Amino acid sequence: MPLEGGRLGVFGDVSQAAEAVRALRSEGMEVRAATPAPFPELVAALERPISLIGLSTLTGAVAGGALGLLLAAGGSWAWPIVVGGMPIVSFPAFLVIVFEMAVLVGALTNFVGLLAICILGRKRRGVPFDPRFTRDRIGIFVPGGGIRAEQLLLQRGAEEVRDVA
Amino acid sequence: MSTVSAQLALIEERVHAAQGKGGRLYWVLLACAIGATGIGAYSWSRIIRFGMGETGLNRPVAWGVLITDFVFWVGIAHSGTLISAILFLFRARFRTAVYRVAEAMTVFAVATAGLFPIIHLGRPWFGYWILPYPNERSLWINFRSPLVWDAFAISTYLVVSSLFLLSGLVPDAAALRDATSGWRRRLYAMVSLGWRGTDEEWRHHSRAYLFFAAFATPLVISVHSVVSWDFAVSVVPGWHSTLFPPYFVAGAILSGVAMVLTLLVPLRRALGIEELVTRRHLDLLSRLVLLTSLIVTFSYGMEFVLALWRGPRVELETLLFRAFGSYAPLFWTMVFCNCAAPLLLFFPRIRNTPIALFFLGIVVNVGMWLERFNIVVTSLSHNRIPFDWGTYRPSLVELGITLGSFGWFFTWFLVFLKLLPAVSIAELKEEVGHPHEGVDATEVAHAA
Numbered sequence: 219m220p221l222e223g224g225r226l227g228v229f230g231d232v233s234q235a236a237e238a239v240r241a242l243r244s245e246g247m248e249v250r251a252a253t254p255a256p257f258p259e260l261v262a263a264l265e266r267p268i269s270l271i272g273l274s275t276l277t278g279a280v281a282g283g284a285l286g287l288l289l290a291a292g293g294s295w296a297w298p299i300v301v302g303g304m305p306i307v308s309f310p311a312f313l314v315i316v317f318e319m320a321v322l323v324g325a326l327t328n329f330v331g332l333l334a335i336c337i338l339g340r341k342r343r344g345v346p347f348d349p350r351f352t353r354d355r356i357g358i359f360v361p362g363g364g365i366r367a368e369q370l371l372l373q374r375g376a377e378e379v380r381d382v383a
Numbered sequence: 384m385s386t387v388s389a390q391l392a393l394i395e396e397r398v399h400a401a402q403g404k405g406g407r408l409y410w411v412l413l414a415c416a417i418g419a420t421g422i423g424a425y426s427w428s429r430i431i432r433f434g435m436g437e438t439g440l441n442r443p444v445a446w447g448v449l450i451t452d453f454v455f456w457v458g459i460a461h462s463g464t465l466i467s468a469i470l471f472l473f474r475a476r477f478r479t480a481v482y483r484v485a486e487a488m489t490v491f492a493v494a495t496a497g498l499f500p501i502i503h504l505g506r507p508w509f510g511y512w513i514l515p516y517p518n519e520r521s522l523w524i525n526f527r528s529p530l531v532w533d534a535f536a537i538s539t540y541l542v543v544s545s546l547f548l549l550s551g552l553v554p555d556a557a558a559l560r561d562a563t564s565g566w567r568r569r570l571y572a573m574v575s576l577g578w579r580g581t582d583e584e585w586r587h588h589s590r591a592y593l594f595f596a597a598f599a600t601p602l603v604i605s606v607h608s609v610v611s612w613d614f615a616v617s618v619v620p621g622w623h624s625t626l627f628p629p630y631f632v633a634g635a636i637l638s639g640v641a642m643v644l645t646l647l648v649p650l651r652r653a654l655g656i657e658e659l660v661t662r663r664h665l666d667l668l669s670r671l672v673l674l675t676s677l678i679v680t681f682s683y684g685m686e687f688v689l690a691l692w693r694g695p696r697v698e699l700e701t702l703l704f705r706a707f708g709s710y711a712p713l714f715w716t717m718v719f720c721n722c723a724a725p726l727l728l729f730f731p732r733i734r735n736t737p738i739a740l741f742f743l744g745i746v747v748n749v750g751m752w753l754e755r756f757n758i759v760v761t762s763l764s765h766n767r768i769p770f771d772w773g774t775y776r777p778s779l780v781e782l783g784i785t786l787g788s789f790g791w792f793f794t795w796f797l798v799f800l801k802l803l804p805a806v807s808i809a810e811l812k813e814e815v816g817h818p819h820e821g822v823d824a825t826e827v828a829h830a831a
Binding site for chain 1: 527539558560809
């Protein structure tokens with residue numbers, strides 16, 4: 219999916235970028251940003267909802283724990299040999315396997331979820347690429363933004379504003 | 384160019400430039416590490432070719448230096464997660480400049496530790512027998528055995544710590560991708576996974592990183608607890624103790640943080656990152672060494688107290704053998720290295736002298752290796768009845784494998800330093816954009 223057009227402002231200062239975001243949002247414009255780091259001031263100005271990536275992580279952890287229990291209990295039932303007088307299905311001993319599997323699968327789904335969300339997000343909520351945005355500049359993108367957006371970006375200290383077709 | 388953007392650019396230049404530094408010394412160290420790895424590989428090949436008779440293992444000591452090395456390297460691996468995950472959850476900002484080195488150390492130390500159970504098998508091609516998988520060959524996995532727990536715990540720790548390292552590297556690799564060319568650019572493009580730094584990416588990345596930290600924190604405690612249960616679940620005197628899990632975890636943190644100090648002191652000098660990894664960072668790390676050393680000292684004392692108070696007579700016999708028997712010199716060297724020497728860290732002057740911290744780190748790690756040797760070997764060599772007594776001496780093959788493990792670890796670590804950033808670029812930049820008390824990133828920029 220190609221990126222939609224709009225105005226892209228380039229900032230060298232975090233506070234100015236955050237100020238521009240607040241001004242643009244107060245006029246009802248959608249704003250996206252690209253930054254070298256997650257600057258708290260800018261993150262607060264964007265007011266994005268908390269990521270729901272935890273849902274996939276939690277699901278993975280629960281599934282992993284269940285898988286661990288199934289593996290340990292099922293494996294023990296498949297070969298029901300009594301060791302040290304302990305029950306065949308010995309939950310306290312299996313808790314270690316359940317915990318490790320929960321963490322393993324939870325961490326894997328966390329990583330896969332991050333990858334998937336970032337790839338999808340890049341298509342849905344992208345910002346025109348500029349190598350400076352991973353280095354020392356902040357990009358503020360206003361999809362569909364016109365002259366008014368350009369004015370606001372320049373007024374708040376943008377070093378340059380580009381018209382993205 | 385605004386002040387902030389100048390500082391951001393400077394941090395990246397500093398970290399990027401650090402990768403090109405080291406000169407001839409770097410290549411000499413890398414050659415030594417590869418040479419040591421070669422000695423280790425040759426030594427292992429002797430076990431594969433001629434069998435376990437190449438080691439000094441015999442009745443009654445069936446676990447020796449190889450298992451000592453395993454526990455030692457698992458311990459080294461712990462500081463990375465502690466510094467990275469636990470300090471992240473506690474919002475201890477001083478971790479920013481040092482956690483990448485610790486995380487990398489963790490991954491390479493776990494990868495080293497994982498080799499030892501396989502080496503110790505003697506016939507490594509049967510190593511996969513411990514893994515549960517559907518088969519028709521009557522293999523039976525005893526899920527009640529700590530050795531099986533170990534296989535799960537170490538594998539999980541390796542995967543989770545690698546993912547944790549990789550997820551932190553993604554934004555930094557993107558920054559380097561956009562600042563380099565040629566094969567380095569291709570490498571960074573691969574590691575950065577297409578990162579562009581959009582707010583959408585940061586939103587999910589920050590949350591995912593928090594979950595990694597939340598997973599890694601209990602995991603780090605579980606892994607060394609599981610390793611301690613390899614011993615504590617048995618009924619061997621000197622091993623069968625409920626004190627072992629916290630004692631092992633504290634010891635692991637002590638050895639791991641001491642190793643971080645040993646690596647960081649020369650690194651910051653060689654790579655010219657003294658403004659990024661400051662004396663304040665070293666000071667705070669050395670306080671952690673002091674704290675865990677005190678916990679370990681308490682544990683050493685408690686072993687004797689518990690044996691004297693209500694423990695079986697044989698427990699006390701074994702501990703007395705440890706302190707006054709044929710391995711006594713090793714025991715008292717351990718006490719000096721782990722309990723006495725770290726007390727120097729009470730003095731601020733010592734904590735602020737990098738060279739002193741470097742040598743203290745080595746002393747502590749010698750002590751921690753001896754601690755594992757004392758636990759593994761002395762208990763087995765002095766079991767309940769005199770028939771089960773015997774003295775173990777490691778063979779040259781075992782010592783060669785131990786040397787090789789250091790070579791293996793340092794080879795990976797040195798290659799990592801050359802290819803990937805040794806400090807987190809993104810987090811240092813975040814500090815510049817959001818300065819607060821105690822942060823050194825802006826000092827970095829000004830200093831340059």
